[in-house]
Amino acid sequence: MRTQSLAFRIVVLFVGLLAAVLLLTFVVVSAANLQISHTTTAAELQTGERVLHRLLEQRGAQLAQAASVLAQDYGFRQAVATRDADTIVSVLQNSGARIQAQLLMLSSLDNQIIADTADAAHKGKPYPFPQLLNQTSDATGKTDIEWIGGKLYWLVAVPVRVPLPIAWVTMGFVVDDATARDMQALSGLQVTLLGHGAEGYEIFASTLPTDQVRALPNSLSRADMKEATINLGGESYEARLTRLGGSEREPIYGLLARARSETLAPFYKLEETLVILAGIALLLCLVAGLKIAARITQPLRGLAEVARRIQSGDYRQDVQVQDASEIGQLAGSVAHMQTAIAEREAEIMKLAYQDALTGLPNRVRFVRALTKAIERARGEGGKLTVLLIGLDRFQQINDTLGHPMGDRVLVEVGARLKEAVRDDDLVARQAGDEFALLLPGVDAADALHTIARIHRVFDRHFELDGRPLDLRASVGAAGFPEHGDDATELMRCVDLAMYRAKRSGERQALYDPTYRTFRQEHLSLLGDLQRAVERNELTVYYQPKVSLADGSANEAEALVRWMHPERGFVPPGDFIPFAEQTGYIKEVTRWMLARVISQVGAWSETGLYLKVSVNLSTRDLLDPGLPELVASLLEQAGLAPDYLCLEITESGFMEEPAHALDILRKLRALGVSLAIDDYGTGFSSLAYLRKLPITELKIDRAFVLEIDRNAGDALIVRSTIELGKRLGLKVVAEGVETQPIVDVLAEMGCDLIQGYFYSKPLPAEAFLQWRETHMGAVTMASG
Amino acid sequence: MQKSCFAALILALSGWAQAASVEIHLVDGAGKPLADAAAYLEPLGSKAPASKATAVIDQVDKEFVPLVTVMQTGTLVRFPNRDNIRHHVYSFSPAKTFDLPLYSGTKADPVLFDKPGQVVLGCNIHDWMIAYALVVDTPWFGKSNEQGLVKIDDIPPGEYTARAWHPYQAADAAAQTIKVGAPAEPKLHFQIKLAPQPPRPKPKSY
Numbered sequence: 001m002r003t004q005s006l007a008f009r010i011v012v013l014f015v016g017l018l019a020a021v022l023l024l025t026f027v028v029v030s031a032a033n034l035q036i037s038h039t040t041t042a043a044e045l046q047t048g049e050r051v052l053h054r055l056l057e058q059r060g061a062q063l064a065q066a067a068s069v070l071a072q073d074y075g076f077r078q079a080v081a082t083r084d085a086d087t088i089v090s091v092l093q094n095s096g097a098r099i100q101a102q103l104l105m106l107s108s109l110d111n112q113i114i115a116d117t118a119d120a121a122h123k124g125k126p127y128p129f130p131q132l133l134n135q136t137s138d139a140t141g142k143t144d145i146e147w148i149g150g151k152l153y154w155l156v157a158v159p160v161r162v163p164l165p166i167a168w169v170t171m172g173f174v175v176d177d178a179t180a181r182d183m184q185a186l187s188g189l190q191v192t193l194l195g196h197g198a199e200g201y202e203i204f205a206s207t208l209p210t211d212q213v214r215a216l217p218n219s220l221s222r223a224d225m226k227e228a229t230i231n232l233g234g235e236s237y238e239a240r241l242t243r244l245g246g247s248e249r250e251p252i253y254g255l256l257a258r259a260r261s262e263t264l265a266p267f268y269k270l271e272e273t274l275v276i277l278a279g280i281a282l283l284l285c286l287v288a289g290l291k292i293a294a295r296i297t298q299p300l301r302g303l304a305e306v307a308r309r310i311q312s313g314d315y316r317q318d319v320q321v322q323d324a325s326e327i328g329q330l331a332g333s334v335a336h337m338q339t340a341i342a343e344r345e346a347e348i349m350k351l352a353y354q355d356a357l358t359g360l361p362n363r364v365r366f367v368r369a370l371t372k373a374i375e376r377a378r379g380e381g382g383k384l385t386v387l388l389i390g391l392d393r394f395q396q397i398n399d400t401l402g403h404p405m406g407d408r409v410l411v412e413v414g415a416r417l418k419e420a421v422r423d424d425d426l427v428a429r430q431a432g433d434e435f436a437l438l439l440p441g442v443d444a445a446d447a448l449h450t451i452a453r454i455h456r457v458f459d460r461h462f463e464l465d466g467r468p469l470d471l472r473a474s475v476g477a478a479g480f481p482e483h484g485d486d487a488t489e490l491m492r493c494v495d496l497a498m499y500r501a502k503r504s505g506e507r508q509a510l511y512d513p514t515y516r517t518f519r520q521e522h523l524s525l526l527g528d529l530q531r532a533v534e535r536n537e538l539t540v541y542y543q544p545k546v547s548l549a550d551g552s553a554n555e556a557e558a559l560v561r562w563m564h565p566e567r568g569f570v571p572p573g574d575f576i577p578f579a580e581q582t583g584y585i586k587e588v589t590r591w592m593l594a595r596v597i598s599q600v601g602a603w604s605e606t607g608l609y610l611k612v613s614v615n616l617s618t619r620d621l622l623d624p625g626l627p628e629l630v631a632s633l634l635e636q637a638g639l640a641p642d643y644l645c646l647e648i649t650e651s652g653f654m655e656e657p658a659h660a661l662d663i664l665r666k667l668r669a670l671g672v673s674l675a676i677d678d679y680g681t682g683f684s685s686l687a688y689l690r691k692l693p694i695t696e697l698k699i700d701r702a703f704v705l706e707i708d709r710n711a712g713d714a715l716i717v718r719s720t721i722e723l724g725k726r727l728g729l730k731v732v733a734e735g736v737e738t739q740p741i742v743d744v745l746a747e748m749g750c751d752l753i754q755g756y757f758y759s760k761p762l763p764a765e766a767f768l769q770w771r772e773t774h775m776g777a778v779t780m781a782s783g
Numbered sequence: 784m785q786k787s788c789f790a791a792l793i794l795a796l797s798g799w800a801q802a803a804s805v806e807i808h809l810v811d812g813a814g815k816p817l818a819d820a821a822a823y824l825e826p827l828g829s830k831a832p833a834s835k836a837t838a839v840i841d842q843v844d845k846e847f848v849p850l851v852t853v854m855q856t857g858t859l860v861r862f863p864n865r866d867n868i869r870h871h872v873y874s875f876s877p878a879k880t881f882d883l884p885l886y887s888g889t890k891a892d893p894v895l896f897d898k899p900g901q902v903v904l905g906c907n908i909h910d911w912m913i914a915y916a917l918v919v920d921t922p923w924f925g926k927s928n929e930q931g932l933v934k935i936d937d938i939p940p941g942e943y944t945a946r947a948w949h950p951y952q953a954a955d956a957a958a959q960t961i962k963v964g965a966p967a968e969p970k971l972h973f974q975i976k977l978a979p980q981p982p983r984p985k986p987k988s989y
Binding site: 072074077078081082161162163164 | 911
């Protein structure tokens with residue numbers, strides 16, 4: 001039991017309290033006992049003293065009676081009266097034998113021995129106990145204790161009357177140990193009879209053990225002693241000394257004593273009983289304390305253990321609720337807490353690791369699973385493949401049918417994917433319209449089968465409220481260990497692969513290390529590009545669009561050029577696609593719009609009215625703030641919207657048609673011209689184009705480059721121009737590099753021509769100079 | 784007493800012409816009149832006539848009555864028992880040793896007190912019973928009354944030794960010599976110092 005434990009404290013409190021009470025009781029009882037024993041002993045000694053005196057008085061009275069009987073005997077009196085010595089002695093001897101007196105003496109009134117049974121020679125000698133007779137000449141006789149020849153006598157003297165006193169009869173009894181024992185029997189005390197003479201105390205009789213008797217005289221040094229505690233041979237006595245008789249000079253005492261051990265014996269017995277009882281009580285208390293403590297602490301320990309296991313994540317414990325006590329309530333609370341924590345943790349786990357919409361594992365859980373799978377594969381020398389599935393043009397569904405529909409599609413896709421893969425494979429929703437698949441034990445080559453199955457998933461229509469919906473997906477694949485060593489690396493690879501699949505239109509791509517270098521270079525460019533915008537490292541180049549009608553060059557396309565401080569000239573193809581991916585293209589576009597509108601505005605103020613077109617990216621078409629920006633820029637520059645044209649690509653439009661259409665309409669409403677760039681490379685139909693508020697059509701250079709030699713291309717271009725014309729669109733041809741091409745296009749009725757044949761893109765100043773020259777030449781030619 | 788008076792009368796008649804009386808005053812050591820004291824006259828040079836007198840010492844209510852008796856040598860004393868219990872009268876005095884074993888009534892024989900001297904009488908049964916008798920060799924004696932006065936009559940003229948006695952006396956009083964027959968009647972005065980009276984252990988009731 002630890003000292004801090006509740007049980008220990010409870011037991012210590014219980015036992016300590018009881019021990020204190022018991023100790024106090026013991027001390028009080030012991031003190032009282034000692035006091036009582038002392039008082040009792042003192043009282044007993046006093047009583048003993050009275051008993052002793054009374055006993056002696058009675059004994060004396062008996063002796064006196066016996067002596068009186070002798071003294072009144074007529075024959076004896078006659079003998080005494082007649083001084084018949086022989087008769088006197090014989091009567092004395094006879095009487096002495098009758099009452100067992102050891103001393104018998106007849107003395108005259110003038111204290112001379114008349115007869116002594118002890119020795120006839122004593123006749124005529126002085127009577128040895130004159131003080132006995134002197135006190136009074138009492139007719140009934142006098143008793144006293146006297147001390148003669150080392151012996152103690154209990155004496156009685158009675159007068160012999162005829163009828164006047166004529167002599168004294170003295171009878172004496174030896175006081176010895178037997179007498180003392182009689183006294184002890186009556187008083188219950190140790191009795192010692194002793195005298196104090198010239199040589200100190202002399203002991204005559206005692207009930208004490210012999211060795212203690214020997215020690216007694218030394219213990220009685222105090223002359224004024226009445227009551228005292230004396231020590232005899234190691235035994236302590238409470239004693240009382242009382243005068244019994246004798247002369248003043250040689251007094252005789254009775255010593256009453258009671259051994260302390262004897263007095264205290266019952267108290268010691270009581271204390272012993274108390275100690276035993278205390279021991280039993282403490283033991284019982286200890287047991288009871290432990291029991292009570294256990295009753296309190298055992299459930300608490302149990303609950304503490306439960307709490308510890310809850311802490312470590314075990315929520316399935318059986319919490320015993322035994323009763324309605326506070327501990328029971330606590331147990332109930334713990335049980336409820338366990339349930340609540342379990343539920344909450346499950347909820348949290350769900351939120352943390354599960355995709356709320358589809359119920360599939362989320363990205364975090366997928367990455368974890370992937371990490372584990374990689375570790376396992378690494379340990380076993382195995383392999384695995386990760387697939388990333390991106391839904392094509394999913395945004396369109398969201399935009400046209402609404403997010404609820406989009407969500408239903410995602411749920412359905414998730415369900416179908418789960419069905420399509422093995423049980424061991426993990427399907428997770430990665431983000432937005434991307435799903436990830438983990439194929440343990442499958443290498444990239446084998447993954448092709450799975451990829452095929454995934455594509456087949458999308459062969460079936462998705463039914464949304466009875467409407468059929470076609471959906472396609474692009475799948476990227478990356479494998480461990482060949483493509484990446486950890487989850488992060490693999491996810492990056494598979495991301496690049498999926499992106500490639502999407503871009504290439506092949507809908508599936510296995511990761512290739514070259515993607516990485518490409519991507520990495522662009523990644524580093526991202527920071528540089530941001531800096532370039534801020535530091536004006538970007539420059540606008542203008543490429544003229546020449547009118548085939550009159551050879552004028554009043555229109556141009558503005559193109560961004562980047563002079564990197566370290567890398568030098570960075571081709572647009574190296575950073576524009578990347579800027580589009582990252583969304584940074586919006587910054588570039590805004591920069592271009594601001595710079596171009598400002599430039600064109602400045603030219604118009606000098607009377608030079610040029611129409612310049614700026615390229616918009618897919619991202620720009622999703623920027624709702626774009627129309628407002630354009631409007632404010634035009635207003636700032638004081639430029640009429642007629643002089644601005646915005647070029648968009650088919651693909652850019654098709655990504656988010658609804659949004660794009662909305663923005664295009666707003667831009668068109670501003671009065672700004674809109675052109676379709678790179679026309680012919682996408683899949684859009686002319687019929688679809690009709691719905692767009694565009695004013696120009698730019699035929700992709702791919703069709704123009706060999707127009708003079710390739711009849712197919714020429715046919716496409718011719719029909720496109722014709723169609724454009726009929727739709728009321730201005731038609732522009734790009735990539736014009738030779739005179740024959742110019743001629744063909746002129747013959748086809750193309751409106752404007754743009755290409756190296758006239759000029760490569762030029763900085764503003766150079767562009768103006770070129771135009772000056774060109775216009776001069778045109779004027780001269782026409783003039 | 785009546786007998787002795789009678790004897791004294793005879794004596795007086797025989798020597799009528801010369802006969803005389805003597806008054807004797809007795810006091811104790813403190814000068815107070817002393818009762819129950821004896822006074823007697825012994826003739827000088829001549830022998831007094833013998834006595835044929837008798838005396839009675841009664842035993843009444845476990846006491847001797849009277850306490851003190853004075854008598855002439857040769858007096859017969861009777862000890863009638865007037866109690867309804869028996870007594871055992873004795874004396875160990877040298878002047879007269881006797882005992883009258885248990886008796887009752889007047890059955891006991893008279894005892895002749897034939898020697899002069901003091902006799903202490905006791906009862907062997909009742910220790911406190913005590914009587915004193917003084918036996919003198921002269922017919923001229925008397926016992927003092929409450930006034931401490933003894934009057935002795937019919938004393939022939941002549942010279943006499945006068946003596947006094949009391950049972951409790953500490954010592955004998957000094958004898959005095961008087962002359963009877965002179966014109967003036969002689970008056971004698973005795974002072975007797977008393978010893979402490981010994982206790983008489985009589986219980987209040989038995």
